[in-house]
Amino acid sequence: MRLPPFAYDRPRDLYEALELLNSYGKDCKVLAGGTDLLVRMKQGLVAPTHLVSLKALSELAEIKETGDGLQIGAAVKLSDILAYQPVQDHWPGLFEAVKAIGAPSIQHFSGTIGGNLCQDNRCQFYDQSKFFRAARQTCNKAGGSTCFAWKGGSDKCHSACQSDSAPILIAMDAKVVIKSKNETRTMPLEELYSSVGERPLTLADNEMLTEILVPAPTPGAGTAFEKLAYRSSIDYAMVSAGAFVQTEGGRTTRVRLVIGAVARGPLSIATVEKTLKNRPAGDQQAINEVAIDAMNTAAAFIANNMTQPVEYRTKMVSVIAKRALTRAAERAISQKGFLEAK
Amino acid sequence: MIDDQERNGKKEIMEEFTVIGKRISKVDAVDKATGRALYIQDLKLPGMLYGRILYSKYPHAHIIRVGTEKAKALPGVITVLTGEDIPPVRLGFYKDNPLLKAGKVRSYRDEVAAVAATDPEIAREAISLIDVTYEALPAIFDPEEALKPEAPLVHEEHKTNLLKMPWSLHYGDVEAAKLDAVFNVSERFSTTWVTHCCMGTSGAIADFDHSNNLTVYTNTQIPSLAQKDFQETLKILGVKDKRVRVIKPCIGGGFGSKLDTYAYEHMAILLAWYARRPVKILFEREEEFIATSPRQPTVTYISMGCDKEGRLLYRDMSMVLDNGAYTSWGATTPSVMMMPITSLYRVPNVRYSAKCVYTNNTYSQAMRGYGNPQATFAIESAIDMLAEAAGIDRVEFRRINSNQPGDVTPQGLRITSCGLPECIEAVSKDLEFGRSRENGVGVGLASLIHVGGGARIYKSDGCGTIIKMDDYGKVDVFTGASDMGQGSDTIIAQIVAEELGVQVDDVHVFHQDTDICPWDVGAHASRTTFVAGNSALGAAKKIRLRLLAMASKATGVDEDKLVLRDRAFFVEGKPVLPIAKLLRGSHFTPRGEMMMADNFYDPPNENMGKDFRGNMSATYSFGTHGVRVKVDEATGKVEILDYIAAHDVGRAINPLLLDGQVHGGVLMGVGYALTEQVIMENGRNMNPDFRDYKVLTAMDAIHSKAVVIETIDDQGPFGAKGIGEPGCVPTAPAIANAIYDAIGVRIKDLPITPEKVLAAIKKKNGTVSCGIDAFTQKEQACE
Amino acid sequence: MSREIKFVLNGAQTCVAIEDDWNLLYLLREKLGLTGAKEGCGRGECGACTVIVDGLAVNSCLYFAVEIDGKEVLTIEGLAGADGTLHALQKSFVSNGGIQCGFCTPGMILSAKALLDENPQPTEADIKQALAGNLCRCTGYVQIIESVEAVVDKSSGDINAVVRETGDSD
């Protein structure tokens, strides 16, 4: 299928790339692995006039461990993250999340972590061909003024952020480095997400995600990612959860829980710290309580944006949250490497 | 016809087979492994145009106007057709489906206009430039609702939404048996749309020559019947007495989808006719989901009863089938459903009726099993329930009622060879049904009966074969059979090679071209091995006799002392004359002979009578599947731990291909049971892609144990029966039964998605909310 | 915009003029006549279009042709030896029932090849994972997985050693 015409650039360094972004402005898209962008272009959801490819930017393709933790270039391939031994050893939650994206082989050899974090939100009424969409009114996300995913309609877009890596990275307090021609800012990953379905990222048109910074593992910490899907691959999550648990002497001192695929952005559950702090790590009753909280929080957001029923996905938030928290706590206590803990 | 029966199956005693029963690679596999095999996707003709179809925007509406001016004005557009422009071509055996709709559309997949252009992108754009004005009509999507008097009519001229189909039978006296029965069950089951998902999408190229002879390259399982359908279309175009040639490229999967001719094929013909150039229509994946016909959904009411000892006394079933807006073979699946309904297990009194109902949904077609999976889901689920009611072990209950060789069932099916008891044994032994087990784990089983010796649906169930041998002992077999990947070419090559004492590599099977290949009714009902196999065997047998006679004359050795094997004639273990040499002698000589033979085989089965009695197949295949599942009670997800599939196949002509049919059938069956559904929202397909239509992946693969029971059927070629479809027939009920065993909830509606399992668990535990129904999006009652 | 790209295609230096919006699958099938890679969905969901770019299996339907400039591409047509000898995987798929309708086959074989190049001794789980983006409707995957395993078993040495195509059925 032919795409509307666009100009393609493959800058040789980051400076040149940012320069291009700056001059092209709003009709320009960053092209990383293309596994998300190309599908959207084929569906006629986006029609950029310029594509700036990251393929030649070796400075964005590096993953390394520094004193401060893990530094992942935005254009690092998903397969390279999985193959990186320190990730397997110290960040099992991240390993699980990346592994759960799409089909482990093919999408992983093209898809990048930056692309995964920056992919657009999804909805069963929006992520369809032109032909499919033509039979209905134009929805909010496509520039119209209705939402089919929200009971009774809505003036807001209720698409879901389906990135599998975002929940766990946010739970681990990852930061992102955002660059434009004139500015560099570093901010918590969660601030990348606007919670606006129509435009889910807070990036300006001339900005680009260049790096993801994951804090170093601390003794007594554990991470885990859970994803619920019908199939074992090529499936987006109905619900996902990333959990981080820090323990000291068997008690939880710090904890984060982020639910994915249910809201317009990754959904951080605020009450979890209050409920779990100072409780014995892995305390099932406390985890249950948090899981229910997570479900109730998510319930306000879950829209009919997937083929699976809203009610079921809502219930599953508690199950998936509980599993992620429990496994993260187990890992925190046992302090075992990923392979044993699995 | 030569009488093969004498030898079939008995040869084994006399001598070892050289190729029958061996794990022989598919004859076309090397082409496919190297990317050389050509599919419709890969074909182009010089000057070829690209056709595209415009579908309806409404499930039910009047067409007020179709504006084609802008499309016609687009450079590169050669032809634009609407329902007003063409003569009334009607599709399907019920002839209720106009090729291009005029006046009214009845479903979203209704064809409203078509274009042919020099480039696929131009065709796409042209389609988007066609302006159609509709006036929406009230639509109906629920077949049970569609039967109510106030329901809108899908076809006004038909006066009712109920199709005039004769599906009703009653053998014995069900009412009397109900009084005698000690244990009874009565239940409602339902199944939904699933679709073939052939990896190669549909497509066709139509090409007229200068004198209006037509060649159609198309993905079809029915070359001879397609030829007839295309002839009819030509006739309506006013083209009489011309040749129609059907050429089948490699087919990227069939599973029943190519058993009827579709609008796109006829549209390609019309576009080619008006454009005077070859036209290709190739579906994209979304179109494949939307505009090909799925397996038909059913609502089934079943009651069944047995006596104190667990002997089945009656089975009473009625069904409502969603026919969709038009009629294809989906409406005739009750004819095959009758087989399991009347004849799976011994049951003396049977009643069955089925209503096919027009709705504004997509229309259905044949799919692997042809109704049998839907019927077997209800029957085998209910068998477990009845066994439980009677307090009899599920395996024992099936043993008590198992079909046996020599049975004649109430429908008049004559069971000859029957390995069902052995299949049940194999499964129960393997899965250790009595064993205690951990929480959430359960086992289940279900059996099947299917036609294994053809199925006389039409007047003929025949297939022709021509065999010719060349100077070098190579064999060309021209068969009517259609290989869609299931491997019939290989099976035929093996049968012929065995009979003629040559190697499989010496045999080339042609099946692609109606100009060259003889007649056949089509690849359906698992009939190819049996019918085409017997046909080829008969032809090979004729050649063999002639070769023997010639060799005897050439060598002076008596025919019965000559052994034909390894490409030569042997006398007392020593080669005396290579076949090639004999053939060269006979061709290249004054008054020579050509080594060629033909054979038409029509199996000794019967059309069903008015009361649907009749032995529709020459023999029947049986099987039992067993499964061990683990249910995640928090999410409702079902995991398959072990799977065993035991099949009575008569004889495994090629165990390698047989295993492949079983593994493929089982995974398709598991998808049917657990994950697959075409989600229809008011007639609209909501998941026309592999992202949301959940075909299982390699990570979900199930290493099923395939057990083969050989009963060496008297009528089958070397004792073989058909096995193409059975693999996916009993899977869903086996899984449903295992889930019940595991967690005590019975799911009666396919697919058994996690949300349904969870809702059922909640209901069992007495929780008030029972989840949202996947189809109605309404809260489910928990009563 | 159109431009010229240079890349190595099945071992041969190739130079073609392309349009920026072409994807690799389109270039291979429609412009270079290499129809071995198939289009099953065009959206990254089926793997029928899998080819190997610089040693990695990718969905060619989601890969812009311009991005292969300077890279090495292997398609199913380039897998057998120049004299027609089949690659061990092709041979194994043929003899172990890994092929039915064959539409998924080129993609399957190339996904398997990319795996074995990376990891010559994969476990069954590794194999399933490597094939997880390649749908097959015919085989239920069992014989496909066995076809890959059979190559692994034999390949304590060089798995890329080509096996002569005998045409027989061992």
Ligand SMILES: Cc1cc2nc3c(=O)[nH]c(=O)nc-3n(C[C@H](O)[C@H](O)[C@H](O)COP(=O)(O)OP(=O)(O)OC[C@H]3O[C@@H](n4cnc5c(N)ncnc54)[C@H](O)[C@@H]3O)c2cc1C
């Ligand atoms: C069949 C299939 C299944 C999939 N399943 C999953 C799944 O289960 N889970 C999941 O999370 N995803 C899934 N995906 C989506 C996608 O493949 C992955 O998210 C992948 O990681 C995207 O990476 P990419 O490099 O290919 O992104 P691209 O397609 O190149 O980019 C995606 C978006 O991010 C923007 N972008 C990319 N890099 C940057 C950057 N550095 N700065 C700013 N913007 C940037 C692009 O402009 C584009 O809008 C699936 C895709 C397919 C086709």
Ligand code: FES
């Ligand atoms: S065609 Fe590329 S993945 Fe299906």
Ligand code: FES
């Ligand atoms: S062999 Fe047919 S899809 Fe795999």
